[in-house]
Amino acid sequence: MNDANDLKWDSKLNISTNVFDYMEEDYQNYGYDPTPYVVLEELVKLDLIKKEDTVVDYGCGKGRVSFFLNSQVGCKVMGIDHSERLLEMAKKNLEKYGKTDDITFIHSKAEEYVPGEANCFYLYNPFSTKIFRHVLKRIGESKENNPREILIFFYYSTIEYKTYLPTEPRIELIKTVTFGEETINDRVPAKLSVYRYK
Numbered sequence: 171m172n173d174a175n176d177l178k179w180d181s182k183l184n185i186s187t188n189v190f191d192y193m194e195e196d197y198q199n200y201g202y203d204p205t206p207y208v209v210l211e212e213l214v215k216l217d218l219i220k221k222e223d224t225v226v227d228y229g230c231g232k233g234r235v236s237f238f239l240n241s242q243v244g245c246k247v248m249g250i251d252h253s254e255r256l257l258e259m260a261k262k263n264l265e266k267y268g269k270t271d272d273i274t275f276i277h278s279k280a281e282e283y284v285p286g287e288a289n290c291f292y293l294y295n296p297f298s299t300k301i302f303r304h305v306l307k308r309i310g311e312s313k314e315n316n317p318r319e320i321l322i323f324f325y326y327s328t329i330e331y332k333t334y335l336p337t338e339p340r341i342e343l344i345k346t347v348t349f350g351e352e353t354i355n356d357r358v359p360a361k362l363s364v365y366r367y368k
């Protein structure tokens with residue numbers, strides 16, 4: 171979906187993130203599709219991510235979330251993706267956006283990545299909930315080693331996450347924004363949900 175707002179923001183940030191890419195998708199690891207900018211605008215309006223925060227985008231693809239949050243909030247962002255090919259595109263975007271030490275792209279499977287200082291985690295339908303359980307375990311271990319307040323942001327429309335998230339005892343829901351057809355130009359409504367790691 172390339173609506174005018176998505177094209178406008180890509181052009182403003184001097185990056186190319188609009189075209190989806192499912193070449194490396196399998197039944198556990200989903201393909202690339204960027205979060206609509208209108209959703210990222212709402213995410214920033216929630217005012218839960220602050221300049222001094224470090225955000226991890228699990229499954230960053232071409233890096234849209236990193237560039238948007240860094241430009242609008244001023245926070246640090248780490249984009250993690252298992253696809254070397256997509257990360258190359260993210261790195262080209264970083265050259266065009268203007269190199270900064272506040273954006274880092276890392277080639278790793280999310281389930282193998284050990285979060286260090288990060289306190290905010292963003293996911294837009296990157297992988298199955300089975301993989302997410304491993305990711306959550308790593309977040310939990312990281313919180314034990316370095317106690318801090320942790321927020322996890324999910325943008326999703328799938329039944330899989332809709333049914334799983336409310337049953338996951340390690341996290342608690344603190345905020346939800348629902349996006350209807352008219353906003354995201356999609357037949358299936360989607361939610362941006364914010365959870366706190368307990």
Ligand SMILES: C[S@@+](CC[C@H](N)C(=O)[O-])C[C@H]1O[C@@H](n2cnc3c(N)ncnc32)[C@H](O)[C@@H]1O
Nearest residue numbers: 199202203204205229231251252279280294296
């Ligand atoms: C739906 S896209 C989301 C892109 C970006 N986060 C955004 O919101 O604009 C999902 C991304 O997750 C990546 N991905 C899938 N499985 C992964 C895994 N196990 N570890 C890391 N990245 C993964 C895909 O390559 C793809 O780029």
